[in-house]
Amino acid sequence: MSILFELADVTVERAGRPILDRISMTLMTGTRLALVGAIGAGKTTLLRTLVGLETPTSGRVVAFGRERRVETDFYDVRTRAGLLFQDPDDQLFSPTVIEDVAFGPLNLGLARATAIARAEATLGRLGLSHLSTRITHHLSGGEKRLVSLAAVLAMEPQVLLLDEPTNALDQTHLGRLTDILTGLSVAMVIVSHDRLFLERLATRAVLLKDGHLTPAYLHRHVHAHDHVHVHGGDSDHEHRHDGAGHGAHADPAIRST
Numbered sequence: 001m002s003i004l005f006e007l008a009d010v011t012v013e014r015a016g017r018p019i020l021d022r023i024s025m026t027l028m029t030g031t032r033l034a035l036v037g038a039i040g041a042g043k044t045t046l047l048r049t050l051v052g053l054e055t056p057t058s059g060r061v062v063a064f065g066r067e068r069r070v071e072t073d074f075y076d077v078r079t080r081a082g083l084l085f086q087d088p089d090d091q092l093f094s095p096t097v098i099e100d101v102a103f104g105p106l107n108l109g110l111a112r113a114t115a116i117a118r119a120e121a122t123l124g125r126l127g128l129s130h131l132s133t134r135i136t137h138h139l140s141g142g143e144k145r146l147v148s149l150a151a152v153l154a155m156e157p158q159v160l161l162l163d164e165p166t167n168a169l170d171q172t173h174l175g176r177l178t179d180i181l182t183g184l185s186v187a188m189v190i191v192s193h194d195r196l197f198l199e200r201l202a203t204r205a206v207l208l209k210d211g212h213l214t215p216a217y218l219h220r221h222v223h224a225h226d227h228v229h230v231h232g233g234d235s236d237h238e239h240r241h242d243g244a245g246h247g248a249h250a251d252p253a254i255r256s257t
């Protein structure tokens with residue numbers, strides 16, 4: 001296991017207000033980290049900070065073994081960590097789907113034919129080949145969401161930063177997305193309000209509240225069936241199942257300050 005990302009005492013402010021308040025966390029290889037929190041808690045801000053789209057007022061961002069400070073430091077980070085934007089319209093800007101999905105690989109320096117082949121293969125894996133020649137702008141919300149994911153996966157990133165990936169998906173595509181993501185060995189940070197999705201996918205969880213990250217725990221235990229619950233550090237809602245079945249407490253994924 002090695003560290004992919006580390007935030008150390010990071011503060012990000014907006015309009016003079018700290019959205020992230022001296023946050024520290026690490027993301028290790030092999031981890032699928034659920035990032036939960038209320039609307040407006042700063043989850044998107046945290047993901048954007050990891051790839052340099054927000055500039056901390058204090059603290060350190062370390063990615064792939066190097067501290068990253070200025071915009072140019074993050075070029076390399078953005079090729080290795082794929083951010084699925086909360087709003088697909090922020091992700092997709094090419095006239096057609098295939099061009100949008102091939103854009104990342106082209107940007108990585110692949111030859112056009114290779115980039116297109118990789119884009120087609122990625123669309124195929126997601127069951128989206130039929131959308132290849134469609135005009136991106138005309139896609140439905142759910143189609144845009146999946147094509148955005150294809151655009152991120154086509155870059156074959158080492159880390160996936162997924163900002164509400166299940167938004168606008170029907171049950172069929174939700175199932176397919178879950179299967180695809182569980183089949184990948186890359187590390188992930190997954191922001192979602194969909195608890196069932198997180199319970200199936202995440203190996204660890206953290207709660208963002210009032211600018212702070214709280215260790216959260218995954219509990220695997222037996223009811224009539226075996227599943228994982230995500231519990232935040234919010235004491236009003238915290239409940240434990242220590243006696244039930246085989247409690248498998250995950251280590252906290254964060255070091256809070």
Ligand SMILES: Nc1ncnc2c1ncn2[C@@H]1O[C@H](COP(=O)(O)OP(=O)(O)OP(=O)(O)O)[C@@H](O)[C@H]1O
Binds near residue numbers: 019038039045
């Ligand atoms: N450009 C901006 N200028 C000022 N405040 C902003 C800006 N963008 C976001 N904010 C504020 O920063 C806070 C954190 O926003 P963020 O988008 O990170 O929250 P979030 O946890 O992702 O919420 P959601 O679950 O609704 O996506 C919110 O209060 C939001 O209103």
Ligand SMILES: [Mg+2]
Binds near residue numbers: 043044045086163
């Ligand atoms: Mg958000």
